[in-house]
Amino acid sequence: MKIGITGIGSYIPTIVTKNDAFLEHQFMETDGSSFGQENTVIIEKFKAITGIAERRYAEPELKTSDLGYLAAEKAIANAGIDREELDYIIFAHNFGDLTPGKIQGDTLPSLATRVKHLLKIKNPKCVAYDIIFGCPGWIEGVIQATAFIKSGMAQKCLVIGGETLSRIIDPHDRDSMIFSDGAGAAVLEANPASGEILSHASMTFANEEAYYLYFDKSNSSGCCKDTRYIKMQGRKIYEFACINVPKAMATCLDKSGVGIDEVKKIFIHQANEKMDEAIIKRFYKIYGKEVPENVMPMSIHELGNSSVATVPTLLDKVLNGELPEHELKKGDVVIFASVGAGMNVNAIVYRY
Incomplete structure (x- = not known):
C-alpha cells in the first residue's frame, strides 16, 4: 500500500520583520545584566550564525488556528478531495492560539477542532486532535497519519503544523530574533499514484x-x-x-x-x-x-x-x-x- 502526500499548502504571513527592527531592543543576559556589545554587533553575529535576515509575523487578527485553516484550504484544494472524506485532522503546535496583548495560550477547544469548524466539515467521524511534539510535530503528525492509514483506521488525513511564536518571545532576549510565524498542511492518503513513505x-x-x-x-x-x-x-x-x-x-x-x-x-x-x-x-x-x-x-x-x-x-x-x-x-x-x-x-x- 502506497501512503503518500497528495496535497500540500501553506500560509506565509504578510508582515515582514527585518533584522534592523531589533536595533532599539534592550537585550539582556538571563540574569538581567547588559551585553557588552552594541545591537549592531549582536545582530550581525546573529545573521552570520543563523542566516536569518528577516522573518514573518502573523497579522494581529489571525491566530495560529487561522493560519492552519488557510494552509489546510490550500492543501485540500491541491489534493482535489472532498473535505468531508477526511478521517483525521492532526494539528501540530506548541502554544495554542495566542492573542496579541494576552499572556495565556488558548487550546480549548483544540486547534484541530477549530480548523474543522472553519472548514465547515459536518462529518462527526472526522476526528480532530492536537499534537505537541516540539518543532518535529508536523513530521510526527505525518508518521501518525501514516499509521492510521496503514492500519485501516483511516483513508485520508490532514496534517497541519502552525505557530505564532512572535507572540511568545521575550523582547529582551536576543534569541527572540530567531522565531517567526506560519503554517503548512498536507493531505495524506493511500493512493497508488502518490508518493510513498x-x-x-x-x-x-x-x-x-x-x-x-x-x-x-x-x-x-x-x-x-x-x-x-x-x-x-x-x-x-x-x-x-x-x-x-x-x-x-x-x-x-x-x-x-x-x-x-x-x-x-x-x-x-x-x-x-x-x-x-x-x-x-x-x-x-x-x-x-x-x-x-x-x-x-x-x-x-x-x-x-x-x-x-x-x-x-x-x-x-x-x-x-x-x-x-x-x-x-x-x-x-x-x-x-x-x-x-x-x-x-x-x-x-x-x-x-
Missing part, C-alpha cells in the same frame, strides 16, 4: 536534555513577573542536534533500503543555517560521502524559524517552484528531518 524514525531524549527549550520569565526585571516566554539553551541544542539528528536520519535511511546516493533533497527543520549545514555534513560523513551540491533547500533567510511550520512550508515552496534552484521529480527520494523541544528528533524517507 518508505521509513521513519522518532526519538525522545528526556534526561538532561529535557529542558533545553523551556518556559521562563523575561530577562528584564521590569517586565511582568508572571508572564512566561519561550527560552532555549542555544549552545546545548546546537551540540545535541549535530550529534543526534544525523544518527536519526541514518537510522531512517538504512531502514528504507535506499542508498545515500539516491537522496535528492533533504528538507530539514529551519532552525539555524549553520546548525543545519553541520547536521547535513555529519550525516553524509556517516556514509563516507561529501555533501552533494544543492541537496538542502533553505527558507530560513526570509522566513525565520516558525517551528512546526518550517518543513511543510519549505516543501510547499519547492513543489510550487518558488525556489527555482530546487525541484522534485516523480521517483525522487527525499528526507524530512527535525529536532526540537522535548528533546525530540525524527525523520522520514519519502519517495515522490
